Amino acid sequence: MKELLIKNVLDTWNSNIQRTDALFNSLTNEQLENEVAPGRNRGIYLLGHLTAVHDRMLPLLGLGQQLYSHLDETFITKPDKAVADMPSTEDLRDNWKEVNGKLAEQFAALQPDDFFKKHTSVSEEDFAKEPHRNRLNIIISRSNHLSYHLGQLTFLKK
């Protein structure tokens, strides 16, 4: 039953990643320069934001070091258009794929019980009281975060 649940959560995660990946692949660099709606984030910012948030899942889940910590300030700490010197769109597209590939590889290597272990931003003490603050919960939460921005990114399609 545990395995089923993990499958449910990972299937949803993977499906969201695939849909978002297909969308990014279908958009040109020029389209990614556009705001998803007037006055809102640009596609390029959301590409960087999702990459940075997924990248931080590696240390958060205790699955390795963050690969591209230089993205944090531009795409998490600061809002869109606050940083003039952005990475190139091609680099961001590569980082996005790399990070999600790394996560997929790490998820595949976990044993079922591993998904119920604590994530690294909760103390042993708090985890004893709140055992739902486990790795799977982070994946569920980030999956919803991805859906949220995917709904916005879809507006970049004509």
Added chain:
Amino acid sequence: MKELLIKNVLDTWNSNIQRTDALFNSLTNEQLENEVAPGRNRGIYLLGHLTAVHDRMLPLLGLGQQLYSHLDETFITKPDKAVADMPSTEDLRDNWKEVNGKLAEQFAALQPDDFFKKHTSVSEEDFAKEPHRNRLNIIISRSNHLSYHLGQLTFLKK
């Protein structure tokens, strides 16, 4: 562990409902008449759409009859602006609350094992082969669907 997983999924569902509910409450009827982005769905359509999709979860999960089946054609079958005769915004706001309240009540009455039972759109035969097609999977999937549209609805805020 089963209970933890259910808690993880229901917490995410409830949090999405609360965020969306707070957003709808903060928007005037006039704001809901606006498109979330140029040429895209209006807020009122997404309110009806989410209400109808959540309403259909009742029969899909085997938790009761759909309450407002008259919404299906306008808000699921057809796209926005295809039906001239829409329900009033006040009625939709009430239906939205009613449907989510009913779901919350039904979820609270389920035993842990009940979440792993099949939903009603999968046959016994297929479920034997694909046991992940259970109720919890529908809740995970609809939670992501809600996040997707919540990301769009947030653009209605000034």
